[in-house]
Amino acid sequence: MTKAKNTEERILEAAIKIFSEKGFSAATTSEIAKEAKVAEGTIFRYFPKKKELLHGIVLKAIDLFGQNVVVNSLEKTIEANKRKDTAELLKAIIMDRVSLFEEYFPYIKVIFYEIQFHDDVRELFFDKIAKELIKIGKQIFNEGKKRGEFRDINPFIAARSFVGMAFMMIMQRQFFSSETVYVNIEDEIEVLIDIFLNGIRKC
Amino acid sequence: MTKAKNTEERILEAAIKIFSEKGFSAATTSEIAKEAKVAEGTIFRYFPKKKELLHGIVLKAIDLFGQNVVVNSLEKTIEANKRKDTAELLKAIIMDRVSLFEEYFPYIKVIFYEIQFHDDVRELFFDKIAKELIKIGKQIFNEGKKRGEFRDINPFIAARSFVGMAFMMIMQRQFFSSETVYVNIEDEIEVLIDIFLNGIRKC
């Protein structure tokens, strides 16, 4: 039982590694088996089809997301909102999640890229992650709006814009870090938040 | 000769279609052949390896980009900057490129996906497209800065942020259009520009 759980975990971790390196289609089950140090047949005991490995990854990501992002950030939102202004709150939330984001980047990468080819992945992602993210975003945004800090901007577009800014930063850092000038990631995030909040703030 | 050029074109167009639908690895040369209405062997006369099809697509995208974006937008930048402010200029440039963007979305999709797996694609993209985009972005930004319209923000981060906002919008529209409320794309872009310019503007 303990051994079994361990094996399944090892297979999933290997799958995440290989999928994020090569993409779902280019990854082979034999390579995943080698990485997980199990026989190829063992994979199919736990995941009867290759695609179920992908589902396993998405489900694990949803789980991790639920643990680390939703609960935690909502708590902080409510707690910190009593003392600080929205800018500082947002900054605190994002900064707190930078390392988490980098740690789970392989998951993000796999989900983000395979979303376009697999409808089931897309639906899972949207229902379990995107909706929650949108909810949190709107919540924070509406809080600031109520206090008169923000202008009257569609909160969905605002939240999506910020995610896009952050996403592009991560992408550039991942793929073109050597070609572009290096800036400390915390400094960069401060700039992002600065641009974004100024963008939606009354002034 | 004319027939030959036609064949190569047809193969490339079929490849773009299939690659953007399934990704490079999941796409098969036989399917591309069927789509292009040539024998499978014909593909390998023009593109000896499957991967050269991918290169062909990237090169074609670079070509289209050079024709439609770089030259055109730089001209417009210089010309329009004499009368309008940066907000209007930016709006004009983006609006003008929306339909172009949607038309060439399969190219963008393929390049964006494969960039992470193929160093050669990455280098081509960076040298021929990203550098130009950064240059244009900086140019527009510095123009506004010189006039005292903008605050002192790293122009690279600013430009990248805007691209990220737009990119996320396109992504959401492509993959989650049915799940989210539909807003006219022109209105959305106005919001994006509004947030962005407010974000970098002095006030």
Add this chain to the structure above:
DNA sequence: CTCTTTAGTGAGTGATTACTCACTCACATT
């Protein structure tokens, strides 16, 4: 100790893949 169960194995399999090559045939050249 025997029997049952169950996790793990890896050689084997049919299907599919990228790629080859001997071939065709509509032309142009002589």
Add this chain to the structure above:
DNA sequence: AATGTGAGTGAGTAATCACTCACTAAAGAG
């Protein structure tokens, strides 16, 4: 009319793929 050329063909091939299954080993139950 005879010959040469090269774009286009598609059956063929070796390699590789996801997936299967008869098996082993270990451990727990009786």
